[in-house]
Amino acid sequence: MDGWRVCGAVLYDELVEKILSWLPVKYLIRFKCMCKSWNSLMAWVTLVGETLDNMTFQISKDQIHLKLYVSLKSHNDKRLGGPIEMGTWMHDIIWRETNVKCKVWESGRGADWFLENGGNTVFIKGLILAKGGGEAICGCTKKPDEVRRLTLLTGEGGPKNKFFYHLGRSLVAMIF
Amino acid sequence: MAEETESTKTEPLKTAEEEFKKLEITEEEESELKLETSDHVTFMVEASIAMKFGAVQQYLEVSPAASASATAIPLHNVASRELILILEYYRMHDWVDAGERDLKEFDERFLKDLNYEELKELLLAANYLNVEKLFNFLTKSIANIIRNKDVEFVRTFFGIDNDYTPEEEAAYREENAWAGVKFV
Numbered sequence: 216m217d218g219w220r221v222c223g224a225v226l227y228d229e230l231v232e233k234i235l236s237w238l239p240v241k242y243l244i245r246f247k248c249m250c251k252s253w254n255s256l257m258a259w260v261t262l263v264g265e266t267l268d269n270m271t272f273q274i275s276k277d278q279i280h281l282k283l284y285v286s287l288k289s290h291n292d293k294r295l296g297g298p299i300e301m302g303t304w305m306h307d308i309i310w311r312e313t314n315v316k317c318k319v320w321e322s323g324r325g326a327d328w329f330l331e332n333g334g335n336t337v338f339i340k341g342l343i344l345a346k347g348g349g350e351a352i353c354g355c356t357k358k359p360d361e362v363r364r365l366t367l368l369t370g371e372g373g374p375k376n377k378f379f380y381h382l383g384r385s386l387v388a389m390i391f
Numbered sequence: 392m393a394e395e396t397e398s399t400k401t402e403p404l405k406t407a408e409e410e411f412k413k414l415e416i417t418e419e420e421e422s423e424l425k426l427e428t429s430d431h432v433t434f435m436v437e438a439s440i441a442m443k444f445g446a447v448q449q450y451l452e453v454s455p456a457a458s459a460s461a462t463a464i465p466l467h468n469v470a471s472r473e474l475i476l477i478l479e480y481y482r483m484h485d486w487v488d489a490g491e492r493d494l495k496e497f498d499e500r501f502l503k504d505l506n507y508e509e510l511k512e513l514l515l516a517a518n519y520l521n522v523e524k525l526f527n528f529l530t531k532s533i534a535n536i537i538r539n540k541d542v543e544f545v546r547t548f549f550g551i552d553n554d555y556t557p558e559e560e561a562a563y564r565e566e567n568a569w570a571g572v573k574f575v
Contacts, residue, residue: 226511226549230518230530237534248563249542250551 228252427463432471440481445521466520473516476501480525502532507548 226234231253235246246253424441426434441447441464450464466474483489483497505513510533517526537545546553555563 226514227518230514231549233526233530234533234537237531238538245542246537246545248555248560249546249549249553251554253551 425461425463426474427465428469428471428474429467430470432474433463434471434474434478436478440478440485443481443485443522443524445523446519449521468519469516470512473513476505476513477516477520477522477525480528481522484524498528507536 238246422438423435424438424447426436426441426447428434446466447464456462469477480501484494489497502510510529514526514529514533517529537548540548545551553560
């Protein structure tokens with residue numbers, strides 16, 4: 216099926232993706248049960264909890280642009296480019312500094328990641344960001360029986376690692 | 392609105408004097424492009440606005456002669472009704488004096504005047520014309536509409552058939568219930 220028929224007007228997959236890309240993740244989870252093609256469209260949205268209210272994604276066929284909302288303590292860190300106003304999109308900062316684009320890895324490819332911060336563990340599942348050969352993370356879960364050992368892949372130095380740091384930090388800040 | 396007068400085809404001029412006057416005016420005004428919609432209505436559109444349309448740009452790249460000549464640029468997937476709305480939107484957003492508040496009010500009113508069906512058709516037209524600003528505005532607006540709606544509403548909105556069996560759907564909801572997701 217190429218698209219969804221709307222009384223003569225067809226909204227293509229592409230357009231539906233664009234519309235959905237404005238919505239926070241929790242809405243996407245709800246809409247996954249719309250029909251099977253929506254489910255596969257959003258296959259990458261795996262397990263996310265309420266903590267991810269402040270994350271949105273820009274979806275396209277092989278890329279996801281991640282936006283993180285800085286809602287907690289991390290808003291006054293020089294390493295994030297100086298004081299950041301409450302409510303600044305992490306997205307802007309990350310992108311300004313490193314211009315990282317995210318890549319979707321298909322589920323079932325062993326793409327589960329974690330991040331440790333002083334004994335706290337953030338569980339990350341399903342999605343991997345990539346720039347060159349490097350990988351990072353997005354998406355996470357607090358569900359206890361979904362716990363996996365964490366692994367964070369870092370590539371060969373450069374802005375990429377800085378990006379990991381920022382991303383990891385803000386995830387931790389959001390959850391703990 | 393001005394669009395309607397422009398949408399009518401060029402009227403035959405009555406006198407040479409009138410023609411002369413018209414020439415004078417067009418010389419002072421900025422150049423215009425002729426656009427033809429799928430229902431064969433011709434629009435004269437300011438080049439500054441028409442050039443914002445990706446489809447027009449693309450057409451002119453392929454046949455540059457069309458910008459100077461009287462040839463109309465065909466817009467196969469856009470009906471006159473949609474083009475009028477698109478032009479209205481772009482003229483407002485192009486207007487130098489329009490403040491942020493004016494634009495916000497305009498956007499709200501613009502959206503209010505559209506029913507869901509028109510909204511979808513406009514989105515398709517905007518997608519075909521490749522007009523980024525309006526496209527983003529529309530997708531965002533639709534996202535806002537469906538945001539707090541239940542699954543059934545969104546199914547109807549997009550005309551989606553539910554291809555899950557009731558058991559599958561129930562199982563899916565169960566599976567994701569822990570995440571605090573309300574399916575309504």
